[in-house]
Amino acid sequence: MKFRALLLGCLCLWACPGDPEATPLDAGPDLANPIDPLSMPAAPLWSSDRFRSAETCRACHPDHYAEWRTSMHAYAMIDPVFRALVQVRQRDFGGERDAFCTQCHSAIGTRSREIGPGFRFEDLSPVVLEGVTCEACHRISGVERLYNSGHHLDPDGPMRGPIPDPMPTEAHASEGSDLFERPELCGACHEVIEFSGLPLERPYTEWSVSPAAREGRTCQDCHLPTVQGPAALGGPTRARHRHQFVGVDLPITDGFLTPQERDELQQRIAGLLGGTARLSLGVPEQLARGQRLDLVVTVQNLIAGHNLPTGSTFHRQLWLELTVTDAAGTIRYRTGQLDPDGDLQDHFSTHRPYGDPDLVRFGSRFVDKRGNPTLFPWLAAEHFSTAIPPGYARTQTLFVDTTRAAPGLAQIQARLRFRAMPPFLLRLLGLESAASTLPIYEVATASAALTLE
Ligand code: HEC
Ligand code: HEC
Ligand code: HEC
Ligand code: HEC
Ligand code: HEC
Known part of the structure; x- marks a missing residue:
């Protein structure tokens, strides 16, 4: 209970002042019923x-296995952040709404009702703890709706995949299914709508109106790159698909990855994020000292496929760090610096709440029905987003006071930084030891100079 009080205490602060051009997301359908015959059934559909x-x-798909094992799909039910949030929700609803969070993270566990009201992670069977495991995808026989685990799972059917003429095997019947090459397969889980109807994550919707969709480029084209090799041991060489599903998350659980696998994944994430945005600065060549400098910062999303950031935008931190240094070497303006806990200086900073009123962040935030920020989607009444749609740019003007600046050439250094989640969230969830291991990636940099006379 003390934990809960602590959480609430931190939520009831005023709205974040730093988000540029916040636009509310549209309301979704009314989904208030905690029973859903497809994804949250009242009785088991089958046994897990x-x-x-x-x-x-x-044994037969060693490469697919090795890649999947290091992916976030394999981590979906182990993820301590997921577990901690589910436990807060269990307390909030007395266990009544547990199936909501697990319907995508383990459709097998939710639909078999192995996950019931007040379930404990420790009691779940290995296949359920494997989260989005091989058969959670390759037993999908169709997609009924493009959100909230809207796919059909068929334990009796063949193993479906993209190969139209698979080599026969005794291990399983196989069947080519073009669903595996379509983004609807992903959209069944990568679109999350709360019971309230509030959209939480929507990469599929973003994709559907993106330049990539117009060119016929799918989620698979970017997230499952091909390599030449056998799809199964002893099978013919094909263009098979890598199963690491690289996004932005690095597991925080010790032992899930070896240190070497962790380094490799971190490098892949850095590679994916580098080049996803263009940062540019607009400044005059010269300015009379004492006159206000209007510093125009523009960030363009270069990913053709969806917003930057996408998915869990309410946890992601993509922000501008910028300094203006005068000719004497004195910093005259700064934004985007971290406090001693490594947090941004917004309403959640322990040391300097609101210490950075100009903070420019791209992502989203929840507010509850009284307009206060909340971290929990189930307490949210609105979801404000400043994520950048594919191909588009957002512009923000920073006002810099030059009254005390030394005359001469002033330098402006800026970088766009990314972190998968904020340290304060990990501290609130009792996972503080992981906070210091969160990497920060550099997405783009820019610099400029102007003469102050
Ligand atoms: C005894 C070996 C063996 C085992 C065990 C095995 N498979 Fe296969 N699987 C194969 C072979 C052989 C193919 C055909 C490969 C080809 O044609 O290139 C195949 C094909 C596939 C395909 C492609 C189907 C298509 O038409 O696109 C999928 C998906 C698949 N397996 C998934 C799995 C999953 C998931 C498991 C574990 C539950 C599994 N397999 C276990 C041998 C095996
Ligand atoms: C044109 C290439 C491209 C396409 C198409 C694409 N993505 Fe991405 N995706 C990226 C890049 C680059 C990133 C890393 C930057 C980011 O986080 O937005 C990413 C990140 C992600 C992330 C992690 C984001 C986060 O912050 O949590 C998810 C989840 C994701 N994509 C899912 C999808 C899904 C689902 C689709 C199809 C509906 C899709 N992507 C289509 C390139 C693409
Ligand atoms: C999140 C869903 C998902 C999970 C989990 C998943 N796969 Fe796949 N798999 C796919 C998709 C999608 C394709 C086809 C991609 C395409 O054609 O663009 C595929 C293709 C395949 C193929 C056909 C050969 C190839 O690479 O194209 C095999 C075999 C396969 N997967 C095996 C596995 C095994 C084994 C596991 C677990 C270790 C697994 N998959 C986990 C989605 C998944
Ligand atoms: C059965 C539900 C399900 C399906 C189908 C599915 N995903 Fe996922 N995916 C998840 C879940 C749940 C996670 C997050 C696990 C976690 O971090 O706790 C995830 C994570 C990811 C990530 C990693 C995001 C990050 O931040 O690192 C990427 C990328 C991704 N999925 C892409 C895809 C693509 C592309 C497809 C379609 C081929 C797909 N997924 C199909 C449920 C699914
Ligand atoms: C409709 C399917 C779906 C439902 C329902 C769902 N998730 Fe997820 N979850 C995903 C997908 C897909 C991702 C990967 C998105 C990404 O990386 O951007 C994910 C990622 C996550 C992550 C890791 C990334 C992050 O945000 O830090 C956490 C934690 C998480 N979910 C918690 C929850 C909780 C708590 C609930 C219930 C309130 C929930 N999820 C309900 C599909 C779902």
Whole structure:
């Protein structure tokens, strides 16, 4: 209970002043019913032991297995941030609404009702703890709706995949299915709408109106790159698809990845994020000292496929760090610096709440029905987003006071930085030891100079 009080205490602060051009997301359908015959059934659809563990695929699909094992799909039910948030929700609803969070993270566990009211992660079977495991995708027989685990799972059907003429095997019947090459397969889970109807994540919707969609480029084209090799041991060489599903998250659980795998994944994330945005600065060549400098900052999303950031935008931190240094070397203006805990100086900073009123962030935030910021989607009444749509740019003007600046050439240094989640969230959830391991990536940099006379 003390934990809960602490959380609430931190939520009831005033709105974040730094978000540029916040626009509310549209309201979704009314989904207030905690029973959903497809994804949150009242009675088990089947038993979870009808699905096989990824371990059974490993012998013949060693590369797919090795890549999947290091992916966030394999981490979906282990993720301590997920577990901690589910536990807060269990307390808030007395266990009544637990199936909501697990319907995508483990459709097998939710639909078999192995996950019931007040469930405990420790009691779940291995295949359920494998989260988005091989058969959670390759037993999908169709998609009924493009949100909230809107796909059909068929434990009796063949193993479906993209190969139209698979080599026969005794291990399973196989069937080519073009669904595996379509973004609707992803959209069934990568579109999250709360019971209230509030959209939480919507990469599929963003994709559907993107330049990539117009060119026929899908989620798979970017997130499952091809390599030449056998799709199964002893099979013919094909263009097979890598299963690491690189996004922006790096697991924080010790032992989930070896240190070497962790380094490799971190490098891949850095590679994915580098070049996703263009940062530019607009300044006059010269300015009379004492006159206000209007510093125009523009950030363009170069990803053709969806917003920057996308997905869990309410946790992601993409922000501008900028300094203006005068000819004498004195910093005259700064924004985007971290406090001693490594947090941005917004309403959630312990040391300097609102210490950075100009903070420019791209992402989203929840407010509850009284207009106060909240971290929990189930307490949110509105979801404000400043994420940047594909191809588009957002511009913000910073006002810099030059009264005390030394005459001569002033330098402006800026960088766009990204972090998957804020340290304060980990501290609130009792995961503080992981806070210092969160990497910060450099997405783009820019510099400029002007003469102050
Ligand atoms: C005894 C070996 C063996 C085991 C075990 C095995 N598979 Fe396969 N699988 C194959 C072979 C062989 C193919 C055909 C490969 C080809 O044609 O290139 C195949 C094909 C596939 C395909 C492609 C189907 C298509 O038409 O696109 C999928 C998906 C698949 N397997 C998933 C799995 C999963 C998931 C498991 C574990 C539950 C598994 N397999 C276990 C041998 C195996
Ligand atoms: C044109 C290439 C491209 C396409 C198409 C694309 N993505 Fe991405 N995706 C990226 C890049 C680059 C990133 C890393 C930057 C970011 O986070 O937005 C990313 C990041 C992500 C992330 C992690 C984002 C986060 O902050 O949590 C998810 C989830 C994701 N994509 C899902 C999808 C889905 C689902 C689709 C299809 C509906 C899709 N992507 C289509 C390139 C693409
Ligand atoms: C999140 C969903 C998802 C998960 C989890 C997943 N796959 Fe796949 N798999 C796909 C998709 C999508 C494709 C086809 C991509 C395309 O054609 O663009 C695919 C393709 C394949 C193929 C056909 C060969 C190829 O690479 O194209 C095999 C075999 C396969 N997967 C095996 C596995 C095994 C084994 C696991 C678990 C270790 C697994 N998959 C986990 C979505 C998934
Ligand atoms: C059965 C539900 C489901 C399906 C289908 C699915 N995903 Fe996911 N995906 C998830 C979940 C849940 C996570 C997050 C796990 C976690 O971090 O706790 C995730 C994570 C990811 C990530 C990593 C994001 C990050 O921040 O690092 C990427 C990228 C991704 N998925 C892409 C895809 C693509 C592309 C497809 C379609 C081929 C797909 N997914 C299909 C449920 C699904
Ligand atoms: C409709 C499917 C779906 C539902 C329902 C869902 N998730 Fe997820 N979750 C995802 C997908 C997809 C991702 C990967 C998105 C990304 O990386 O941007 C994800 C990622 C996450 C992550 C890791 C990334 C992050 O935000 O830090 C956490 C934690 C998480 N979900 C918690 C929850 C909680 C708590 C709930 C219930 C309130 C929930 N999820 C409900 C699909 C779902």
